[in-house]
Amino acid sequence: MLHLHTTAAMLRSLVRLQSHVGSILSPTQMCPRSQQFRFALNYSSATAERRRFYQDVSISQGEGGLYEINLDRRKLKTPGGNLFTVPNEALAIAVATEWDAQKDTLKFYTMHLSTLCNTALDNPTHRNKDQMITAALKFLDTDTVCYRVDEPHSLVELQKNEWDPVLHWMENRYNVTIGSSSSILGPEIPEATKDTFRQHLKSYTFWSLTGLEYVITQLKSVVLSMGMIDRHLTVEQAVLLSRLEEEYQIQHWGNVEWAHDYDMFELRARTAAGALFVHLTSESSTVKRKLMQD
Structure with a gap:
């Protein structure tokens, strides 16, 4: 069983690392090798930044016991148009923390957990x-x-x-x-x-x-x-x-x-x-x- 304080400590450490990455360089300043590497792995991780369009982030349990992420009252969806659902509460909290940690500008290239969930849900390469x-x-x-x-x-x-x-x-x-x-x-x-x-x-x-x-x-x-x-x-x-x-x-x-x-x-x-x-x-x-x- 994963305790809340354990998950929170791991997330705080991860958010600090992500903040360091975002503060050192913007996506347009990355070296060509890093840009190519990111595109190959993270099809759903947009490099363009976007203004934050929501106030509150919450989680809710949906059908089949899966957990959903809510931005205000809107349910989060994947780049492929699928409903963004995760298999357990701890992962939902982790993803919600990523979205909530974003400031005025959303830096999608720092949201690695969300990207991994998108990849698992959409399976863009259609692999087993x-x-x-x-x-x-x-x-x-x-x-x-x-x-x-x-x-x-x-x-x-x-x-x-x-x-x-x-x-x-x-x-x-x-x-x-x-x-x-x-x-x-x-x-x-x-x-x-x-x-x-x-x-x-x-x-x-x-x-x-x-x-x-x-x-x-x-x-x-x-x-x-x-x-x-x-x-x-x-x-x-x-x-x-x-x-x-x-x-x-x-x-x-x-x-x-x-x-x-x-x-x-x-x-x-x-x-x-x-x-x-x-x-x-x-x-x-x-x-x-x-x-x-x-």
Whole structure:
């Protein structure tokens, strides 16, 4: 059971990250690579800003026990025209918090939970669970922590010291062999390993797979994503490990400060939203409120 104060704490952290992203750059200032990446993943996340057109945000329970989001008295709908409904109260609260946190201007590109819900509801690519699992597992062949460098020695040691413990945890946790390689072809992942992960991911709901695939795409790593979803890594740790080589180069050659800050906050916000989405759609998410005592 997910307690209200736990959900609220996670949301406050996420909203702070989203606020950082929105305050650093406007959508028109994003680098071309980020714009292309966003469009490919978030078909429903408009980059144009819009003035806030509602005063109050609320949730209500509709048919089949599903929860709806209300902007004033109007029911929220998806870009595909479907009624915006979510499977449990905790996720409804999370989405409503995103909408309520918007100020005078709606910054849709910061509303990651809403976008993930839109994607799950509209399913614009018309995929089923098996296709989503196959797409997610393709990242295992090019996993960030599996590709190692030959030089310089300091980076070789850094990758070994930082990535090996997570990789070994993953192998022990799921009783699989993954390995690493400095070859341009990367390590050869055994089919038995892929079969194990495939069976594990089949236990996820369609909604949870939507969130998991999103996280894997952000980190470009199944290992780091599963480590975070299984609560072995924090969001901050997973993001730093995914950017290990980039951070190493920055320490040696410097960086453009605003660009580094934007990339870091953006990746943290997306990763945190994806992880929260997975947890809210895969666990018992009825909100438990404390009773007021006289």
